[in-house]
Every structure is written in C-alpha cells, then in structure tokens.
Amino acid sequence: MSEHTKYSNCFKYQDSQLCVENIPLENIAQRFGTPCYVYSHQALSNAYRQFEVALQSREHLICYAVKANSNLAILNLLAKLGAGFDIVSAGELQRVLAAGGAANKIVFSGVGKTADEMKLALQADILCFNVESSAELERLNEVAKKMGKVAPISLRVNPDVDAKTHPYISTGLKQNKFGVAYTEALALYRKAQTSKNLRIVGMDCHIGSQLTDLAPFIAATEKMLALVDMLAQEDIRFEHLDLGGGLGIQYQDEVPPSIVDYAQALIGAMHGRTEKIIVEPGRVLVGNAGVLLTKVEYLKHGEEKHFAIVDAAMNDLMRPALYDAYHHIQPVHKNTGNKQTYEIVGPICETGDFLGNARSLSITQGDLLAIMSAGAYGMSMSSNYNSRPRAAEVMVSGDVAQVIRERETVAQLFSGEKIFV
Ligand code: LLP
DSSP: OOTTTSSOTTEEEETTEEEETTEEHHHHHHHHOSSEEEEEHHHHHHHHHHHHHHTTTSOEEEEEEGGGOOOHHHHHHHHHTTOEEEEOSHHHHHHHHHTTOOGGGEEEOOTTOOHHHHHHHHHHTOSEEEEOSHHHHHHHHHHHHHHTOOEEEEEEEEOOOOOOSOGGGBOOSTTSSSSEEHHHHHHHHHHHHTOTTEEEEEEEOOOBSSBOOSHHHHHHHHHHHHHHHHHHTTTOOOSEEEOOOOBOOOSSSOOOOOHHHHHHHHHHHTTTOOSEEEEOOOHHHHGGGEEEEEEEEEEEEOSSOEEEEESOOTTTOOHHHHHOOOOOEEESBOOOSOOEEEEEEOSSSSTTOEEEEEEEEOOOTTOEEEEOSOSSSSGGGOOOGGGOOOOEEEEEETTEEEEEEOOOOHHHHTTTOOOOO
8 A cells, every 4th residue: 555545644743733744733723714624735746646657657647537626726736747637527627727737638527418518628629528328429429510520539338347335436337327338339439430520539437436456447447458359350449548547545444555556457457558548546646635624613422422513514524424434533633631432523404414433532622623534525525505615725735835715605605596586
C-alpha cells in the first residue's frame, strides 16, 4: 500500500495537535470556521505524480474523475500537473474549462448525455465520448451531423465482472445500467464504423469504485482485450483503451493495492499492445488528501448511548448515511482524559444522520474533530438539506491556507426561489 492509498502523511500530529502540512487544524477552524473541508496541496500533487511515474513506461493519460471533487482549485492544480479529466455532465465540462483544463484531454462518460451536453462537448472539441448505449450512439451521430462535426467515440463495454465492492458503487455487472453489453459491443462498433459523423477512437470500461483487489481490474481488461482482438479482424482499431477508475483507498483497515502495483497490473495486462492507456481515477487522487473539520456542539448522554453532536452532518458528508461508509474520526487536539464510546452525529432530523458509530474518544464540548479521508465524494455529494449552507473549503500548502470555496450563505440558498403570486 502506498502513502496515497492510506491516510496521507500530510495530516499528522505535532505536539498533540493534528496538522495539515504545517498548519494546525485548530488555526484553520479559528480562521475559517466549521464545518470546513481542508485539503493538502502536497497530498494531492504527490498522489497525481505517483500515478504519472507509475505509468511512465507507457503512453498514457490520467483523466481525473471530476465527480470525486470538482472544486476549481483542485481541477486547476491537476490541470497544471498535466491531468486530463473524466466528466459526466455539461456542468463538469464547464468547471474543467473554467479551471484551465485542456478540452483535448477530456473524456465524457455517463449513461444519460443530453443533446445539449453533446453539443457543448463537440463545440469544445473534447478527446472522446464514452458512449453507453445504441440509442446514445445514434443521438450523438445526429447531433454531430447537425453541427457538421465528427464525434470521437469509444464504447463503454460492460465486462460483467464482479468488482466486489458496495453494490451502490459496483458498475460492471450485467444487471447494472452502465455500458453496452459485452455481447452487443461488436455490433455497435460496426454500426459506429458506418456512421459518417462518428469516429472510433477507443474502447472503455469502468467496473466500480473503491476496489481493494487487483483481480477484477485484470479480468475486465482481459475481457476488453479479447474484444479488441476480434475487432482488429474487422479492421476496427483503437488509439486508446480507457481502463476506467476505481482504485480504492484505505478508510479503515482495507489494504488496497498501491498505485504502483495497480499500474503494473494494467501495464502487464496491456503487454504487447500499442494503444495509449487512459485511466479515470477519482478517489485515489483526492480521497486521503482531504478532511472534514467539525466542532462538537454538545455531548448528550442517552440511556443507551452517548452522542457527540457535531456541526457537520449528512448533508456535508453523505457517505456514512448512504453507504454505511466508515470514516476515521480523530480529535484535533489529542486529550489524555478517559475515553468514552460515542455516536458521532449531526444536527439533521434523521436517524441516518451519523458520521461515525461507536467511536472511542476523549472529548469535551467545543472540541474539534477531523473526519478523515473526506477529500473524495465529500463536498461533491453535499446538499442543502435542512437549509444548511454548504461548508467552506480550504487548501493548505506548507504554511499557507487559502479559501478555495467560500462558505455558502443562507441568502444564496433561496436566491432563486420566488413566492407564487
Ligand atoms: N469513471 C467512471 C465512469 C465512474 O463512474 C467513476 C466513479 C470513476 C471513473 C471514478 O471512480 P473512482 O476512481 O473514484 O473510484 N459516491 C461513491 C462513489 C461513486 C463512484 C461513481 N463513479 C462513494 O462515495 O463511494
């Protein structure tokens, strides 16, 4: 396991104070308030660079999956490091372009692309549309025709491989809505081949997220390559093979493969092939580069359980409520007092509003807690439920901390709403 698939070294205690790079999280809370997402610039850059180095023996493009965390500062940092982007909406396209990302390094995934989204992406001249159905192929051909353009495409093949992850984030099985059936792929490539406004450039697959085993990645890649070989016999050839994202990180005691081992496995599976490798990592680049900083508002001692009611909630970090996901929770200031077992809960009116169960902590009212591994699918999945403005986001580099997204105001929450007259 490498540094970036586990809790980042950029978050560690110095004299009992949890710091992000050189800044105590306590100072961040004082300056910017809580709840607040805090990211380490160094952890982000290191994870990306580690990926680059691991793939350097092959022609490749790392297309960061924007959905994991779409803050402009993070996109900009990755763009400057040379990243491409995997997008799933016109919104993500516009974010990437606004952040300085290169259009010719964008792949567009997703099962429900609208004609307007296709138009915008064609205007921008993106690298590739990852097409997920026959109907989408037809629509894209029509949209491109109207614009006098040729759309670069790949088909997202569903390899029917069990990713052995949470069912909500498993995508490569027959019963999932994603991709085109393995058995349908040949016919669809032939159809694309004869469509005047489509140009076949690749094949892609993505089987799920938070994978902690290499075997499903290898199995999916091998199935794709078998298709590539069949298509080669019909003279359908590819510039790139997009092997998707999905590499897991350590939240608790999982032992995901390191970035190096993952890259080696992909390179090994692609041995003797000339196509460029594209990957679409999200979580592994940002997950352990961010924490959610929150304050204990109240300690409440119930008949059966002790509760630490904090100022962050399921609207800020939805993963525990949605997937029963585990996030490690650490005190920002290490206390030596007696520990007690707490349910770490938010103020939202739902029993599902918890951030951690049965955590043994020595805390008092007013203490700060860091919810670890919150850089991926944290802020990007946040909502305004209970009319809670979304948290601020702060980036730290060395001794410098900077807001990269202002805390939302209540006025912003209902600025688009109107009284019915
Ligand atoms: N490519 C495609 C087509 C995807 O659908 C995804 C994630 C990725 C790449 C990036 O996967 P990653 O490397 O981050 O695993 N909200 C869930 C995760 C949903 C993932 C959806 N697709 C969570 O919080 O665990």
